Amino acid sequence: MEPMDDAQLEDLLRRVRPAGPPPGLRARIAERRRPLRAWPWVAAAATLLVITTVLQVSGERARASFRPQRDAAAVADGVDGEALRDALGLDDVEIRAEVLRRELSAIREAREMERHPR
Amino acid sequence: MPPEQREQEAGRLYDAFGASLYRYALMVLASREAAEDVIQQVFVALLERRTGAIGDEERYLRRAVRNACYSMRRHRKIRGSPVEPMILEDAAAGSPAVSDEDRLALGAAIGRLPADQREVIHLHVFEGRTFRDVAEITGEPPNTIASRYRYALEKLRAALTDGA
Numbered sequence: 001m002e003p004m005d006d007a008q009l010e011d012l013l014r015r016v017r018p019a020g021p022p023p024g025l026r027a028r029i030a031e032r033r034r035p036l037r038a039w040p041w042v043a044a045a046a047t048l049l050v051i052t053t054v055l056q057v058s059g060e061r062a063r064a065s066f067r068p069q070r071d072a073a074a075v076a077d078g079v080d081g082e083a084l085r086d087a088l089g090l091d092d093v094e095i096r097a098e099v100l101r102r103e104l105s106a107i108r109e110a111r112e113m114e115r116h117p118r
Numbered sequence: 119m120p121p122e123q124r125e126q127e128a129g130r131l132y133d134a135f136g137a138s139l140y141r142y143a144l145m146v147l148a149s150r151e152a153a154e155d156v157i158q159q160v161f162v163a164l165l166e167r168r169t170g171a172i173g174d175e176e177r178y179l180r181r182a183v184r185n186a187c188y189s190m191r192r193h194r195k196i197r198g199s200p201v202e203p204m205i206l207e208d209a210a211a212g213s214p215a216v217s218d219e220d221r222l223a224l225g226a227a228i229g230r231l232p233a234d235q236r237e238v239i240h241l242h243v244f245e246g247r248t249f250r251d252v253a254e255i256t257g258e259p260p261n262t263i264a265s266r267y268r269y270a271l272e273k274l275r276a277a278l279t280d281g282a
Contacts, residue, residue, distance in 0.1 A: 001220060001223060002279075004275055009274060009275055010271070012220070013224070013243045013244075014209060015213045015215075016206040016207065016209055016221060016224065017209045018145055018205065018207075018244065019144070019150075021140035021154065022154065025136070026129070026132055026133075026136065028154075029157075029158050029165075030129075
């Protein structure tokens with residue numbers, strides 16, 4: 001470009017201006033407002049979901065911590081039929097009855113623990 | 119003010135001042151994307167505004183846009199990002215058209231100016247404000263504004279003459 005004095009440069013500057021906004025900007029401003037209205041509800045719903053999940057998980061963990069280690073199945077598995085037969089002279093029916101008695105006892109103990117956790 | 123009325127009011131203000139404020143933001147930020155973000159931010163805030171009527175609408179919006187521009191420059195570190203050449207268009211239908219080549223060269227030269235010099239060029243030349251008005255908008259003394267304008271012209275002249 002040819003050398004210019006201040007007046008020529010100002011004249012050149014006055015013949016232009018920065019480009020205007022894109023045509024969609026006005027609409028985007030109006031559009032952007034709508035999600036803003038929805039956000040508090042979305043945030044509230046998400047918070048509620050998180051709280052519910054946390055409470056449920058905590059409850060499960062608390063219950064699990066109070067559950068007795070020995071449950072009925074474990075009692076049944078732990079019964080040595082041969083030992084009972086040898087030591088007490090029990091037959092098969094009596095051994096089965098002893099297993100059931102011990103299972104019932106374990107179930108009662110578990111319920112008692114749930115009602116009155118230590 | 120009910121939401122529908124606020125939307126109408128914001129629409130009216132956008133139609134009256136939106137384009138001018140966008141050009142101003144573009145000159146300060148030298149980034150079309152950032153200028154759009156600023157205008158969007160200011161007008162969305164206007165839609166959310168729950169207090170009463172604005173006194174001097176143009177002054178209020180100008181200050182809001184200026185604050186948003188300088189805040190964006192601070193937070194997004196636009197200063198460090200590559201500058202965009204200013205996209206220029208013909209000012210008015212009546213004035214002699216500037217060639218594409220000159221417009222591109224001028225736009226590139228303006229884009230390389232510091233933001234505060236671009237701001238003064240915009241307010242004084244493109245908006246036709248006096249140095250006193252510019253000083254009031256920017257909060258600087260009028261002499262500082264005049265010096266800034268002179269420096270800007272020198273840089274532009276050097277850039278355009280050297281083809282830098």
